[in-house]
Amino acid sequence: MQMKKSSLCVAMSAVLGAFVCAPAMAAGAATAWAVTATRAHELAATATAADLADAATPVHIEVVLKVQNRSTLDDFIASAHNPSSPMFHATLQPADAVAMFSPSDDQVQAVVAYLGKAGFTNISVSSNKLLVSADGNAGAAQSAFATRLVKAQDAEGRAAYANIDDVKVPAALGDSVLAVVGLQTVNHAHTMIKPADRIGTKATTGVTGHNPTTFPTIYNVGSTPTAATVTVGIISDGDMTQPLKDLTSFTTANGLPAVNTQVVVVGAAGTDTSGTPEWDLDSQNIVGMSGGVSKLIFYAANSLSNSALTAAFNRAVSDNQAKVINVSLGECETSAYNDGSMAADDQIFALGVSQGQTFSISTGDSGSNECTKAPRGTTPSYPASSPYVVAVSGTTLSTGTGNSWAGETLWSKAGGSPSTVEPKPSWQTQGGGTTRDVADVAFDADPNSGSIIIVNGSNAQYGGTSLSAPLFAATWARMLAGHSTLGFAGPHLYQVPSSVYHDVTSGSNGGETATAGWDYASGFGSAIVSNLYSNL
Structure with a gap:
């Protein structure tokens, strides 16, 4: 069952008890650092100053923004698989998902602007506004995310790097940024x-x-x-x-x-x-x-x-x-x-x-x-x-x-x-x-x-x-x-x-x-x- 965005918004609001189609609010002014889901790599336990990566080491990152109304998303998923729910078998189209669950344009642009000011380049935003991709280096990463990178190798013996501090963003971005993926390349699929x-x-x-x-x-x-x-x-x-x-x-x-x-x-x-x-x-x-x-x-x-x-x-x-x-x-x-x-x-x-x-x-x-x-x-x-x-x-x-x-x-x-x-x-x-x-x-x-x-x-x-x-x-x-x-x-x-x-x-x-x-x-x-x- 596919539903048009307007009718789907009304239906979900009625069934799930939340208004989910309004744009998310932008984050406030920066006053401190906010933690993200990206934690210090295990190499932090043994790393020394001699292990620090050269500041010019190239780094590619995906800044991951938070899905808005996350509890409503999970409620929708449960309802869509519940035969007794009026939302049974309902599915979203990407435009619906963006309207209801993506961060606002203001939140995205705040991240883009921050990365640009920090020295990152080739900044792009995914169509659903969840990912902001950027190229930079270890020096820019340390400044932007309050984390140091060390030199390392992956399991195949290839040159790699890893962050040895929990990754943070300015508090103004704390309500928007979930994680920064790409600050370690030691562990991978x-x-x-x-x-x-x-x-x-x-x-x-x-x-x-x-x-x-x-x-x-x-x-x-x-x-x-x-x-x-x-x-x-x-x-x-x-x-x-x-x-x-x-x-x-x-x-x-x-x-x-x-x-x-x-x-x-x-x-x-x-x-x-x-x-x-x-x-x-x-x-x-x-x-x-x-x-x-x-x-x-x-x-x-x-x-x-x-x-x-x-x-x-x-x-x-x-x-x-x-x-x-x-x-x-x-x-x-x-x-x-x-x-x-x-x-x-x-x-x-x-x-x-x-x-x-x-x-x-x-x-x-x-x-x-x-x-x-x-x-x-x-x-x-x-x-x-x-x-x-x-x-x-x-x-x-x-x-x-x-x-x-x-x-x-x-x-x-x-x-x-x-x-x-x-x-x-x-x-x-x-x-x-x-x-x-x-x-x-x-x-x-x-x-x-x-x-x-x-x-x-x-x-x-x-x-x-x-x-x-x-x-x-x-x-x-x-x-x-x-x-x-x-x-x-x-x-x-x-x-x-x-x-x-x-x-x-x-x-x-x-x-x-x-x-x-x-x-x-x-x-x-x-x-x-x-x-x-x-x-x-």
Whole structure:
């Protein structure tokens, strides 16, 4: 149900008890510093003066402005998924979201002016006014945000930097600015893809690689419609030239129609090609599992830095073209929490939910603990732990004659564990405690039972939860093709009967164990697609 802005404002005000369509008030005069959601990096504990970054070190930032009327946004989301509410199945258009929840022009311009005065350049504002992008240096950052930057390296040994003080803004901007993302590049997202040892069958009976076109049979789509009317997005980074070539080779080799594709470059165009296998895995399995999509949009970030991905997430939401967006990426949720990207991305995902969008997120390939190798613990990957996304874990898939489903056990490296910081969404009725429980569902992820795709023109076999997430994304795109008003997938997955799922009852990821019914390691298990469709 789409509603015009004027009628939607009146309806929401009546149902939710708040007037949400008036512009937000501008912040007052600066009198002191105000804290943001961007905290000091963990390197602060050991940093010395000798570690300080040169003042001329280039820095790119995303100043994240606060969604206005945040409680009303969450109330709207709850009402839109409540069958007894008059707002049931209501969704917003981007213009509605801007009118009701974006900061005011005065607030945005105050941030722009402040950055310019501080020496930042290339300042731009996102269409929904939530992000102000800018280029500067470590010296400008220290002056503008009362934080020092130190030299560092990321996990891959590349030069990086990190802020060692909590990030602040003048009090006049305190009611407007949520976080400043980009003041650390030590911690960032990574892909969740794993190569198989060989292409084809492993010694284990029934565990073999699969052409993406066989997954609809394996997961029993039956008469479920294809996703031919649904646009699907992929969050990616770098140069998409080769993934597009490989996608064409895949469709040609399998006698499939050419895919209508679009590349949306977010920020400065990236040149990285190391992610080609990942974007191949995502795109070819979305096309194979969905039976075809209306359009496949690659939202190509400049890098996998948190600031670049925040901008890519926001572009996918502000565009509101893709109703399902795949994200085969993640990082330790503690890192995302500390640098402010969790706070930033959560409000972006929430706006996506209000527009009926679903982000399908890999839970990770590090077992129950995305944050450290040892000792093993139970801290999940972000953004899988966000309460505004669907978290997809992974299995080892066994098949029989004619690509029939024969069984699934938990893949030992699949992520899944309770969040340490994210609140439990109201729709999540399983698990314990008050924090978000990961995962929601699971699909094939073991590289040995993974997907045989075309990478750089040749066959290759890959798995990881980078496979399970696009399999769910394609599945939900099929659901939307026949049930266009469903909107965000999360609540529906918890309301359907258990007969919808292949329950995963064995296997461990180090800290969590698959058991009968819902569990952290595998969620509800994998979907029997035709059963899911008939129960929505």
